[in-house]
Amino acid sequence: FDQRDGEIWYNGVFVPWKDAKLHVLTHGLHYASCVFEGERAYGGEVFKLEEHTERLHTSANVLGFELPYSSEEINAATRELLARQNLVDAYVRPVAWRGSEMMGVSAQHNRINVAIAAWEWPSYFKPEERLKGIRLDMAEYRRPDPMTAPYKSKAAGLYMICTLSKHAAERKGYADALMLDWRGQVAEATGANVFFIKDGKIHTPTPDCFLDGITRRTVIDLARARGFEVIERVIMPEEMEGFEQCFLTGTAAEVTPVSEIGPYNFQVGEITKVLMEDYHASVQPVADIKAAAAG
Ligand code: PMP
DSSP, X not given: OOSOSSEEEETTEEEEGGGOOOOTTOXXXXXXXXXXXXXXEETTEETTHHHHHHHHHHHHHHTTOOOSSOHHHHHHHHHHHHHHTTOSSEEEEEEEEEOSSSOSSOOTTSOEEEEEEEEEOOOOOOHHHHTTOEEEEEOSSOBOOTTTSOTTSOBGGXXXXXXXXXXXHHHTTOSEEEEEBTTSOEEEESSSEEEEEETTEEEEEOOSSSOOOHHHHHHHHHHHHTTOXXXXXXXXXXXXXXXXXXXXXXXXXXXXEEEXXXXXXXXXXXXXXXXXXXHHHHTSOHHHHHHHHHO
């Protein structure tokens, strides 16, 4: 993946993709002083770019550092990166980390580096395939208590248990894993939030120890705009037996139906389908919607 054509925005300049390197003694690598974002461009525009950039700043601040670039600079760099590479439907990965000046747990004065990469990633919204639903395993690791890990940061360190859980699930033939939290309550998947449906109502865990995803909030708004009741609450794993539908939300996952979690089965029902369509419509750039309305 590091030997491609293209450019990466690296500390304020565009460098060839292959040359976007860092030193092995980087603090972010050894001590996980690293935060990142996952964004998606549709029709050449990043969906909710401002919110993602805000979250990147918040993530850094929670880990005790400031990004040396303003939101305006990061947003402009992202737009220019897409334009220079003619990317239309793309994934965008901003990342910020403490550099290699000092080695040790403390690295108060290490340089804060910021990079942004983007690559083509067509929207995989193929309803026929996605409508089968994906299968999830139950993860062994649990989301830590907020007293144990700074969960409001999209911090690289928090993804250690996500990668372990996802790999374990994939080895068993599942697409992903559902993680409980330290109390044993349903939390989220390894890179996406989870929703359930029963009797026409939508239930989702309260995000008090995991990321309150931008897609999650978008889908809650879309569901409420349709008149559905959305209940954020504690969900115990045994309750999954009684739920009729289940889906995941995330920048990468968009709205993905789930057919199975461990011993529990779900249908891909009407409400899930409606929300997939509403989400798909809402991510389209305003210019495209105007063009569609005119034409
Ligand atoms: N939880 C985790 C662990 C994630 O990695 C993501 C993806 N960023 C999400 C939830 C969903 O967040 P968003 O909708 O903002 O992409």
